[in-house]
Amino acid sequence: MNFKYLFNRIFDLSIVLIGVSIIVFSMIRVIPGDAVAIMLGANTEITQEGMNELRSRLGLDKSILEQYFIWIINIFKGDFGTSIWTGRPVISEIYINAWPTIELTALSVIIGASLSIPIGCFMAISRGSFSEIIIRVAAIAGLTIPSFWLGIVSIFLVAKFYPGFIALGYVPFFESPSENLKRMILPVFTLSLPMIANLSRLVRSAMLDALSQHYIRTAKAKGASQFSVVFKHALRNALIPYITSVGVSVGYLLGGSIVIEQVFAIPGLGRLVLGAISERNYPLLQSSILVMTAAFVLVNFFVDLLYAVIDPRVSKDD
């Protein structure tokens, strides 16, 4: 792997982060509604002077451009700001809320990525058979069903038929692994289903493509077993688009987790962001979106590197 490739990727990464920081920063301020007024709620005792003082204490009386640069400069100093409502450092709020989301995303990626390979291979091998058609229809359904609907319906269904099985909310893994995993089953199912559907379709077509190549015919001709043909020869070549797609899926999972965390009452980044929007909690929102974007960009950055490792042509061409 050459350094130019690495450098280019890092350059792209910083451009994306700067762009996102500007968009998030300005968008939250364009929404009508005043952070200070929302924080005070129905409290009408506070005077205009009191509100102005609060506003200046929170740094909201400065010009937007000034606020932006203060925020960015502080980030480079390691200070992501202070949550307007709780008064706690934003970074610690993100830290607390990140674990459930990381766990949810990681489990969904593992389940989604590992199940989609055998399913996709099966679909490719048994193309046109009755069971393959059933799986294909199910995959399309899995792709099109919105996850919040699936989440709510699965809660209702499981509650109806296995009432003892339902567990809602979140328990940290190290507090009680069994309670933690029990609470992860339904959300992970809901989150990974569209991913399984998407990836297995991708594996299927990549496999079909690979299976029709000459080297497969050669492999078959030299007497390699069906298993070896499929998993050793075809799959390896079908893997490159698959890995890229897994990386992109992480972004969708982070987005999907906003809804799923809401449905399953999981205290993750999605709920942190949603809460920050309705509170107009500018520092919290800006920094958590930035961190989430950075995470997504980094995952794809590593996927790109992996891609280059699997297929050395990539870095040379770039």
Added chain:
Amino acid sequence: MKKTFLSYLAIVIFCLGVNNSSASTINVAIDSSPAGLDPHLITAFNSVIIVQNNIYEGLTNIDSDLSVNPGLAKSWEVSSDGLKYTFNLHTNVTFHDGSKMDAEDVKASILRVQNKDMASPLASRVSPVKSIDVLNSNTIVLELNEPFAAILSSLAGIAIVPSEFQNDTEALQKIPVGTGPFKFDSWQPNSHIQLNKFGQYRTEGLPKLDSVKVSFVPEAATRQVGLSNGEYDILPGVDPATALQLQANPNVEIYQTRNLSYTLLGMNTTREPLNNANVRKAINLLLNRNEIIQGALFGAGVPGGPLSPALATWALDTNNFSCYTNDVAEAKKLINEASIKTPIELEILVLPRQDAKDISQVIQQQLNQGGFNITLANKEIGEFVQDWKNSDFDMFVSANGGNPDPDQYFYRTFRTGGSTNVFKYSDNEVDTWLDQGRKSTSTSERKSIYDKVQQKLACEGPISHLAYGDLSTAVNKKVKGFEIYATGRLASLISVTK
């Protein structure tokens, strides 16, 4: 390979079957995290139900039937002129931090609420308190600058905090320190707040529970399923539609009480033609309150005037209000006489809550029958609050909590310049009555004053009071001893068992 996987699966399934602790914990599910826990700063329902009566107590206490009972003060005497209140405090009260509560803490707490820099929304409740004298560690005298009949019920809402927090506006928002039966343990943002039994509570044997967990569960369907299967024990303040569904569930019991809170149509009296009292009266004539209750609230509510029918001593029956009989012809006549051009174009700002949205659609259709052309503005909560506060609306549909004493509601809402008089309503007669009602300590005299106030406000005031809802709380049947309070507070948790 296959075997390892199966045995791993077996272990997982085994773990899932293991029951957790046997300590008695109640899990209360509410829709969102509170903004803070300082009892002198909070206004939102989801803060109040956690804090009041569970973590904090006041000198007095409002009972489930809204009567005023002793709280941290075991008794009190009132001087004959109604200006001096002497409170005798319980002697065995300890704060959660281990320090003893005495009269100095009471004094500091009231001063804290009065402090301008605190900007406490409760300030008006103790504004008539002129001086506070600590006679000894267990006796305190409040002197009022004028008689203030509502002081005893107002004091129930003034939580007593340790005196060292008198000038601290921040610490208690995150870590509350009170005298109540439950002690704050931890707060997981977006997840839950945990309260534990306070071992040194002033009444021996209470509370009966070991802990209370308040979970924040944004999705209504999730709360509902969680209650049915025992994950959650109590859902406070369920909406009428959900209450109906849960009623059918054999594991769930619905507790209901007539609520102090109400839905309302507010009018900006600085805007044409709402500045005209006859137009406001015409609007009341056009409203069909029973239709609103059936159509938007699933029948869960009753029509009412400016005071909740739950306040039996004070509230006038709606028969007394001529404008409560739906009469389109009469309304049109009033508008015609005021020579106002129709259709009258007005916008209703709608609180982003299901009941308010449903109600405003019914109202839109009812008012349009009488020569109005109403548009609905559905805004997000932040915008709603801002417009409400800046009086930037023609009309709005919203919901309010209620107060046990008429003065607490009327004075700030309808007095010229009152702190929540966002309608900019100003009427000399009403101002005079409200001042008199505040000063008088004779219940019968106050009753006749507030009768006049209600009579006038019902038809011509800046608020059309629509319906007083039923407060429903859904409780899992495993919970014993739950009692519902009309104030909406979870005050019975102290004696609940599971």
